[in-house]
Amino acid sequence: MVSVSEAPRLSxxxxxxxxxxxxxxxxIAPSAALxxxxxxxxxxxxxxxxxxxxxxxxxxxxxxFVLAGIQWAEPAVAHVEVRARRRDGRWSPWxxxxxxxxxxxxxxxxxxxxxxPVWFGPADHVQLRSSATVQGVRLHFVAADAVxxxxxxxxxxxxITDAPYQLVGVNLPAGPGQPAIIARAAWAxxxxxxxxxxxxxAIDLAFVHHTENPNGYSPGEVPxxxxxxxxxxxxxRGYFDIAYNFIIDRFGRIWxxxxxxxxxxxxxxxxxxxxxxxxxxxxxxxxxTAEPSRASVTAxxxxxxxxxxxxxxxxxxxxxxxxxxxxxxxxxxAPGQRVMLPRVAGHRxxxxxxxxxxxxxGRLPAVRTKVNGQAGPAYAxxxxxxxxxxxxxxxxxxxxxxxxxxxxxxxxxSLRLQNVSGDGSLSTLATVTVQADGAFAATxxxxxxxxxxALHAARPASVSDLxxxxxxxxxxxxxxxxxxxxxxxxxxxxxxxxxxxYKLVKGKRTLVSSRRLTAASGTFNAAVSLGRKPRGTYVxxxxxxxxxxxxxxxxxxxxxxV
Numbered sequence: 027m028v029s030v031s032e033a034p035r036l037s038x039x040x041x042x043x044x045x046x047x048x049x050x051x052x053x054i055a056p057s058a059a060l061x062x063x064x065x066x067x068x069x070x071x072x073x074x075x076x077x078x079x080x081x082x083x084x085x086x087x088x089x090x091f092v093l094a095g096i097q098w099a100e101p102a103v104a105h106v107e108v109r110a111r112r113r114d115g116r117w118s119p120w121x122x123x124x125x126x127x128x129x130x131x132x133x134x135x136x137x138x139x140x141x142x143p144v145w146f147g148p149a150d151h152v153q154l155r156s157s158a159t160v161q162g163v164r165l166h167f168v169a170a171d172a173v174x175x176x177x178x179x180x181x182x183x184x185x186i187t188d189a190p191y192q193l194v195g196v197n198l199p200a201g202p203g204q205p206a207i208i209a210r211a212a213w214a215x216x217x218x219x220x221x222x223x224x225x226x227x228a229i230d231l232a233f234v235h236h237t238e239n240p241n242g243y244s245p246g247e248v249p250x251x252x253x254x255x256x257x258x259x260x261x262x263r264g265y266f267d268i269a270y271n272f273i274i275d276r277f278g279r280i281w282x283x284x285x286x287x288x289x290x291x292x293x294x295x296x297x298x299x300x301x302x303x304x305x306x307x308x309x310x311x312x313x314x315t316a317e318p319s320r321a322s323v324t325a326x327x328x329x330x331x332x333x334x335x336x337x338x339x340x341x342x343x344x345x346x347x348x349x350x351x352x353x354x355x356x357x358x359x360a361p362g363q364r365v366m367l368p369r370v371a372g373h374r375x376x377x378x379x380x381x382x383x384x385x386x387x388g389r390l391p392a393v394r395t396k397v398n399g400q401a402g403p404a405y406a407x408x409x410x411x412x413x414x415x416x417x418x419x420x421x422x423x424x425x426x427x428x429x430x431x432x433x434x435x436x437x438x439x440s441l442r443l444q445n446v447s448g449d450g451s452l453s454t455l456a457t458v459t460v461q462a463d464g465a466f467a468a469t470x471x472x473x474x475x476x477x478x479x480a481l482h483a484a485r486p487a488s489v490s491d492l493x494x495x496x497x498x499x500x501x502x503x504x505x506x507x508x509x510x511x512x513x514x515x516x517x518x519x520x521x522x523x524x525x526x527x528y529k530l531v532k533g534k535r536t537l538v539s540s541r542r543l544t545a546a547s548g549t550f551n552a553a554v555s556l557g558r559k560p561r562g563t564y565v566x567x568x569x570x571x572x573x574x575x576x577x578x579x580x581x582x583x584x585x586x587x588v
Contacts, residue, residue, distance in 0.1 A: 068172035069261040071097075074154070074163040077106065081155040084111060091167035093254040094152055095143035095262065096123045099162025102139060103378070106156045106163075110149035118146050119240055120155070121312060125379055131222070131266045131295055142381075143168070143258040145239040145251045166262045173250040173257075176213065194282055196289045198487035201335030201401040205328040207272070210282040213249040218256050220267035224286025224450050225293040226477065227302030228491050229337040230345050231369045232330055234390060235296060235308035236382040241276060241316055248275045251310065252283070259295070269295035270308045272329060278321030280329050283308075287450035289336060289489060290479075298356030299349045300367070300376050305333060313383035327393055330370060331400035336489055338406040340431075341398040344368055370394045402486075404431040407441075409480040409490035415498050416472055418518040418576070422495055425467040426480055428460045428488065435464025439482055443468055446477040446492065448574055472497060474519055474575040496577050503568045503581035511554040511586055515568050520548035521575050523568050527554050530563045530585075538564065556588060563587045 072087060077098075087094075090113075096106055108123040124141040148170050154163070191212040198204055243251060256268040270283040271294045286292035296306030307329060309322045334341055344366040351361035356377045359365050365376075372390055373381035405428070412423040424443065428436040439460040444452045455478075458466045470478070475497045480490040501523070503515040517523050523545045528535035539555040554566055565583045572578035 068169055068257050070167050070169060071262075072165045072167070074165055077154060077156050077160040077163045079156055079158055082153055084151040084153055085165065086151055087149075087165070087167050089167070090148055090150055090170035092147055092149070092170050092173055092250065093143050093145045093168040093258055094123075094149075095166045095258055096141045096154070097162075097164045097166060098124070098139050098141075098160050100139075101158070101160070104139070104156065104158065104160045106141065106154055106160060108144055109153050110144075110146035111151040111153075112147060112149045117153075118149070121240055122238055122314065122380070123154070125238055125381055131264070138162070140263060142238040143255060143262075145237075145243070145254060147243075147247065166258065168254045168257045173253045176249040176253055191279075194288050196287070198289055198336060198481075198483060198489075199485040200333075200487040201331045202328060203485075204332050204487075205280055205325065207288055207329075208279060208281045210285055213252040213281065214256065214285075218253060218260075220285050221260065222266045223293075224284070224290070225266075226286070226446070226492055227291050227293045229291045229305055229333070229339055230303040230347055231300075231339070231367055231371055232334060233297045233300070233304050233306045233371050233373050233376065234326065234382050234386070234393075235270065235306060235373050236313050236318075236386055237273070237308050237310050238312045238381075239310055241311040243276070243310070245275075245277055245279075248277075248279070248281070248310065252281060265295045267295075269306070271296070271305045272307045273310055274307065274322050274325045274329065275310045276319040276322050278319070278325040280325050285450065287446075287452075288333075290446065290450055291337065291492065292450075297373055298353030298377050299359070300347055301353070302350065303347050304371075309382070309386065313386035314380065315383075316385060318386050318389070323389065323393065327396045327400060330393070330397045334369070334397070335401045335404070336487055337491075338404065338431075338488060339369060340404055341369055341394060341401050368394070370397060403433060405429070405436070405482075405486050405488045406431055407480055407482060407488040407490045409443075409478065409493050411478070411493050411495060414494060415496045415577075418473075418497055418500060420472055420497075421469050422472050423467070423469050424478065424493070425465065426490060427464045428466065428480075428482060429464040435462065436460050436482070437462045437464065440484070441466060442481045442483065443470060444479050444481055446479060452481075475577070497575065499570055499576040499579045501568055501570060501579045501581045503566070503584055505566070505584050505586060506551070508586050508588065511556060511564070511566070511588070512552065513554055513566055513568070513584060514549070514551040515581060516549050517545050517568075517570055518548055519575050520545055521570055521573065523550050523570055525550070525552055525554060525566065525568050527556055528565045528567075529556075530565055535565060560588045 104124045106124040107120045109118045109120045121144045191208045194207045194209045259265040267284045273281045273283045294306045349359045349363045354361035372387045407428045409426040442454045443456045456468050458468045460466050476495045478493045482488045500518045506512040523543045526540040527538045538557045543550045567583050568581040
């Protein structure tokens with residue numbers, strides 16, 4: 027249900043159930059001290075080892091937890107279920123624990139398999155049951171106190187009006203209109219930030235998921251459930267952030283999940299091999315045999331109709347996409363293979379997984395029909411640049427078109443040409459008017475690398491794909507003196523410079539010294555250390571790193587003999 031592909035991303039950094047249950051039996055305690063993961067004790071793990079067919083005795087977690095997931099070595103495909111003993115002594119229903127199709131944002135390599143985490147609420151023991159022998163099993167937990175700040179206290183009402191939640195600041199009337207989307211800050215606050223990103227790709231299709239959590243949660247538990255999933259994804263799996271772009275609960279509430287902007291093509295970690303070309307929506311619950319709630323399916327349809335219409339993506343039919351090699355092991359396809367997938371796909375359509383469960387998957391044909399009817403006429407907004415690599419202070423000519431796919435051009439429409447900043451915030455660089463034939467053009471000054479998009483904010487709202495403009499820095503270096511060695515140089519646009527000296531010995535370079543300079547005004551002047559025994563021939567170079575301002579660059583080398 028969760029994984030990420032490593033296809034090219036557009037970012038500021040780039041620019042710049044089974045057998046019958048048994049009784050509790052004898053508890054299995056951890057064989058050693060709890061293995062604490064990253065996150066200051068918010069996640070921890072317990073080794074289990076070899077898992078024989080059948081049901082284990084109760085396994086003590088060693089500390090209260092709210093969510094659990096499993097890791098195993100082999101076989102690659104296993105069928106393991108998990109349940110938890112809650113604090114009142116009752117056991118939860120069994121849940122599938124070995125759903126695959128996932129990988130971290132940074133592929134870690136190795137042959138370890140991870141299952142999807144399962145929410146239980148406060149609990150202290152688990153049991154596992156397997157249909158076959160499984161090797162190298164380890165249990166991972168999210169500590170109960172990690173989500174205590176957002177767990178409900180006392181009695182929780184069963185309706186969905188317990189508390190007002192902050193909505194996203196975006197309101198773009200695409201398709202049927204934007205549904206209410208609860209902002210990420212409502213569950214994540216400031217304590218649960220991404221470790222990196224956001225990264226951007228494109229939207230060619232949408233994947234539908236379920237989260238494998240039991241279905242009987244209350245409205246007030248949902249924020250804590252999202253925090254627990256985030257903790258597991260970030261601290262156990264090593265994701266940059268929670269995996270999904272959106273999560274829908276059984277009450278029909280839509281939650282912004284991964285950070286970066288609900289109206290932007292944020293690369294998630296939800297469908298291995300396809301994340302850079304898709305958006306991922308998960309319904310909170312498990313739907314292998316249970317029906318999703320009517321409210322959740324209605325919300326799913328509204329969200330997909332809006333999101334796909336906003337990006338100009340048709341609902342029906344299929345689209346040809348290339349399998350990212352880094353995520354190909356999670357798919358039934360070869361690395362780099364071009365495959366046809368539904369525009370509204372179940373996770374299992376692309377990856378080796380049972381997600382989104384048999385029942386929800388069976389509902390997708392009807393969902394597509396509903397979404398297509400709600401989305402209305404299809405519009406396409408395009409944007410291109412005459413050059414995508416420019417020098418400092420250059421102007422960039424951009425052009426595009428805004429048309430109805432089966433109708434007249436959108437003549438007279440007012441468009442905003444915007445820059446996407448590193449945190450997903452937007453600034454408008456220019457406003458243009460669509461001409462009679464649907465075309466538009468503009469010239470934009472580019473002071474530093476930029477990620478551009480076109481936006482039609484009024485109904486029907488539309489956004490273009492992103493265009494990356496990279497500024498290529500100009501870097502000079504010259505020798506001022508050789509005794510002592512001193513160099514001077516310029517860098518445009520202004521940014522920190524690293525000056526390094528290498529000793530030449532039989533044609534090979536050996537680093538002798540390296541010094542970082544601020545070069546705030548675009549110029550730098552520095553003495554260069556050649557070590558304790560400076561006799562010989564040296565090569566001195568200046569370098570700048572790639573960042574939000576410009577690409578990286580290396581100056582021509584300066585040679586000096588001492």
